[in-house]
Amino acid sequence: MTRLAIVRQKYNPAGGAERFVSRALTALRAQTDLEVYLIARRWEAIDGITHLSANPFYLGNVWRDWGFARRARVLWQREQFDLVQSHERIAGCDIYRAGDGVHRRWLELRRQTLSFWQCLALWANPYHHYVQRAEAAMFRDPALKLVICNAEMVKREIQQLFGVPDERLVVIYNGVDTTQFHPSLRATFRGSMRQQWQIPAEAPLLLYVGSGFERKGVARALQAIQPFAELYLVVVGHDKHADRYHQLAADLGVAERVRFVGAQQDVKPFYGMADAFILPTLYDPFPNVCVEALASGLPVLTTPTCGAAELIVSGENGGVADALDEAGWQQLVRDWLAAKSRWTHWQAAAHHTAEPLTLDAMADRLLAAYRRLL
Known part of the structure; x- marks a missing residue:
């Protein structure tokens, strides 16, 4: 023994x-x-x-x-x-x-x-x-x-x-528990969660999950969605300076399209309601949330200083942009929105990426x- x-x-x-x-x-x-x-x-x-x-x-x-x-x-x-x-x-x-x-x-x-x-x-x-x-x-x-x-x-x-x-x-x-985090979350939670959080059923929705908003890029996520009037963002996580990000969302004119939901004991329903996952982190060795998102069938948008970027093939199961490149992040989101006809392919590729993990x-x-x- x-x-x-x-x-x-x-x-x-x-x-x-x-x-x-x-x-x-x-x-x-x-x-x-x-x-x-x-x-x-x-x-x-x-x-x-x-x-x-x-x-x-x-x-x-x-x-x-x-x-x-x-x-x-x-x-x-x-x-x-x-x-x-x-x-x-x-x-x-x-x-x-x-x-x-x-x-x-x-x-x-x-x-x-x-x-x-x-x-x-x-x-x-x-x-x-x-x-x-x-x-x-x-x-x-x-x-x-x-x-x-x-x-x-x-x-x-x-x-x-x-x-x-x-x-x-x-x-x-x-x-990751691939039986718990699975594309079936979409069918289970998408409709009810969007209704609960007052998000239009067909609106494109990005999900962020993580505490430590400064390092993990909540400000950059808010800036990335600003040009796209149809796009919503849900922020799951706790931060002692959360009020700053509420104010930033208001200053950027995106407050009506952002939902700050706080820390959640069970994040699976939020994976089920989203269309893709966003993590513009300055540095993250390998966040669990990225592999959970992939297993749930969500393409992942992140940075080259995030270890999970090693799993991402741009235009297939997500995309990568430098954490400090604001224009690059807006272009990454623009490219994802423009590829809506291929989202089903992106989602399947995301799940396939996580299957061995x-x-x-x-x-x-x-x-x-x-x-x-x-």
Whole structure:
């Protein structure tokens, strides 16, 4: 029996990384030769998974991350696990899953959107210095045997910035429950959801799902739909500055065509009501929402700094435009609208893209990686 510990600090039901861990744990639970433990501050209850609490007191985000890392190491050293897979930047783990991407790369892209004074404030923030030091220390630690990347983009970034050799890197895309996320959602929810949210039955509708509106591009999505009077947008997700985006929608003259619906426990009805998915993110290693959208038969419009762009063939199952190219995003939306006669083809191609990315396939690849190490 192999004893595996998975380390993730916190659980946010709306968080993509957390949903990946929950799905991975559920899939791995079915393996009779694997005993799975979870080291976390708090988590949802999962049958067959033993939860070890690492929840030390903290004030501020630097102390929070440092304290959790220290406590998690104490726990896994005490328990003498066969493998420790961390989803946090903690030196000494056997496996690191780079689900959050590379922090240094995110900061590089973030600075492109900021003024001089905002860049200075970003540089002065001690949390970013802590994360970059922790990231570098983890990749240099000789205990690290394998890095699981959720996109080729992330693999390249780790190789370029930290020199991790190719044999210690593997790409495993996020899995999706293709029985739950399926084109049949359209027949089930399209009519009732559009009626509920007062969207015309035949109006073209783009869907955005995600929290963290600034990074993931809600402003860019609002700008992208502005020229198209018939086009609607539904925004699913929470953001503490949501009022800013309500105001921006009003300033752009699109407020009547935008529905801010907040965070949702069940996003499937929203996939069912939409015609395509939009995520103009500045940086996203591989968002679960993109593969959920594809599995639901929604073409995906995203950016080259989103790992899911690796699955997109422009004009077939979606399209790609630079996050900071406002004109490029409006043209991408224009091209999608102009291809309405081929939407059925786009939707079928989107679903076909996600079909191999099942939870079982993800679990098989994870287990193959573990067996290789053991």
